[in-house]
Amino acid sequence: MGKGERLPAAQRSVARICVDLPLAHLDRPFDYRVPEQFDADAVPGCRVRVRFAGQLVDGYLLDRVDESEHKGKLAFLERVVSAEPVLAPEIATLARLIADRYAGTLADILRLAIPPRHARVEKQDTPEPPAPPAMPDAEGWRRYPRGPAYLDALHQGRQAHAVWQALPLEDWPARLAEAAATVAATGRGVILVVPDHRDLARVHAACVTILGEGDVVALAAELGPAERYRRWLIVRRGGARVVIGTRAAAFAPVAEPGLFVVWDDGDDLHAEPRTPGPHVRDVLAQRAHQAGASLLLGGFARTAEAQLLVDTGWAHEILAARDTLRAVAPRVISIGEDDVQLARDPAARAARLPGVAFEAARAALAAGAPVLIQVPRRGYVPALACGQCRAPARCRRCAGPLALPGHADGGAAPATCRWCGVAEAAFRCPNCGSRKLRAVVIGARRTAEELGRAFPGAPVRTSGGAEVLAEVPDGPAMVVCTPGAEPLAPGGYGAALLLDGWALLSRADLRATEEALRRWMTAAALVRPGPAGGRVVVIAESALAPVQALVRWDPVWHAAQELAARAELGFPPVTRMAAVDGTPNALNDFLDGLRLPDGADILGPVPLPPAPGSPGEERERALIRIGRENGRALATMLAEAVSVRTARKEPEPIRVRLDPLELV
DNA sequence: GCAATGAGCGTC
DNA sequence: ACGCTCATTGCT
DSSP states (O other): OOGGGOOBOSSOOEEEEEEOOOOGGGOSOEEEEOBGGGTTTOOTTOEEEEEETTEEEEEEEEEEESOOSOOSOOOBOOEEEESOOOSOHHHHHHHHHHHHHTTOOHHHHHHHHSOOOOHHHHHSOOOOOOOOOOOOOOGGGGGSTTHHHHHHHHHTTOOOEEEEEOOTTOOHHHHHHHHHHHHHTTTOEEEEEOSSHHHHHHHHHHHHHHHOSTTEEEEOGGGOHHHHHHHHHHHHTTOOSEEEESGGGGGOOOSSEEEEEEEOTTSGGGBOOSTTOOBHHHHHHHHHHHHTOEEEEEESSOOHHHHHHHHTTSSEEEOOOHHHHHHHSOEEEEEOTTTOOBOSSHHHHHHTOBHHHHHHHHHHHHTTOEEEEEOOOTTTSOEEEETTTOOBOBOTTTOOBEEOOSOTTOSSSOEEETTTOOEESSOOOTTTOOOOEEEEOOOHHHHHHHHHHHSTTSOEEEEBTTBOOSBOOSSSEEEEEOTTOOOBOTTOBSEEEEOOHHHHHTOOOTTHHHHHHHHHHHHHTTBOOGGGTOEEEEESOTTSHHHHHHHTTOHHHHHHHHHHHHHHHTOTTTEEEEEEEEOHHHHHHHHHHOOOOTTOEEEEEEEEOOOSSOTTOOEEEEEEEEEGGGHHHHHHHHHHHHHHHHHTTOSSOOEEEESOSOOO
């Protein structure tokens, strides 16, 4: 049949289409005529091809209606790719809201939300959901006074938002699985979003234990296109109630959602790197609101954002009583930089470990328990060696490795000890007398070798980078890891030595202290209770708030402090902040044409380090700050200003991010 | 005075 | 990347 013979469908012949183009000024529906032969397949949510300005482009059919607002004549849909309604109405609404909140486009969000099609997989049938499971036992929540009430609310289908701080050694995947199973038992759906693959495997295993295989689907980006689409389709077709995944799973089209869970919302993996960079916590909070579902933010530590949800009364907090905590928390010892002393023991001097840390490790090994040693991420802080004889440069006070703080632009900043934080203003190599320093990379492996010599008889294992261990067996061992790569020890570690404090706390980042505490607590939560001998040694100044919070195991106090400090400084989440990046010309032009809501504040522009892709190009960043109540208006005006530029086909792009993780 | 040509812009 | 509008050019 030729194109001239196409006839419109008899009913609702107008299709509203979202075209998949990355241009801000085209972020609105375009109307097309549905030809008769596609009448049955052209369902809301299906993928289509349309001729748009002469080109064939992909799109999603948002709706079928009788009349178009468009005055000109409508083109016919070129093709319905398939009748599979991949874009659920709930997700279409959510994606629009998130696009607006982040000054992005609907197409940007749909690219994050809907995986690429795989035709063969789409032809296969997917399983029916099993009958709702029985109510699970949730005894584990009894250790938290408000825990049972929260599960009860979930059981009754009431909307309940909570921020939960897990106890040290908590089997948190089991707790999350119990919450999920409670909601699944009511017939409603659940999404659990975790930062990474390892957490996903743990939560998946816990859910399968309670719910069986049939009602649980794990979604992850690294599955490969066919398997990824297959599992995603099971969810879209209502074949599973419980979805576990990494950040893209926040958009999973689970039927009748009753609960959304974020584990460890401070982990930066929850922030999407692709434009416009939505954060899982925001997406799910919005989605909970829209769907009348519950939200649970859980973690050992608490973010300032979670604290704000508690302070505004939007979420309840679920915490253990202090005496419960005292019984399970490890004893935490902090050593300030002025107090660091090497142990007298010759083996400890050889390992260059502070005496307190050495004693804690030795006691743990003697008790037959593994010891966790958290060291800075490889390449994060390059260590220094003598520029002449290449002997490792050591701290004069504690003999820890010297490193350059800050960035490559430095030179001004003196070398500083990675363990005790003392600056070395006038290095002189004890070996050859040279004053020159050169950068070398000392990773976890090197640290491991040195520790191995100090504790002969205890095996040394490393976890980090490309090789992350899920678990280490009980029994004496030295386990060296970078933050986030801590293996589980079934019986708990006897001790944890947190040697990366200086590297964590010296970052110029707004979130540095919160992040330090989060990483420390994640490691320290794997240690045996203090009454059972569990010790944590953190090498950082004990007057610092995150150190105090760790010693007292009080993440709530720290989050409240952090939020107050940010309120004082006018930083998110108390305000909303937009970062606008571009070449100096483009940025000037953009800011000139930008209308802003009342009370907006422009900071900068300041120069940015060159982008990895184009090293020669000069780039700047301006920050725009505004009260939360005007956040939406700010996003609207930014989106408007971006679309003016794309409509003009300006060659120099502008990048806009709202509430970015890194402000500078 | 008006057809022929091309640059610019919106895109259904 | 097509096709429409509108301005400019060149010829009568």
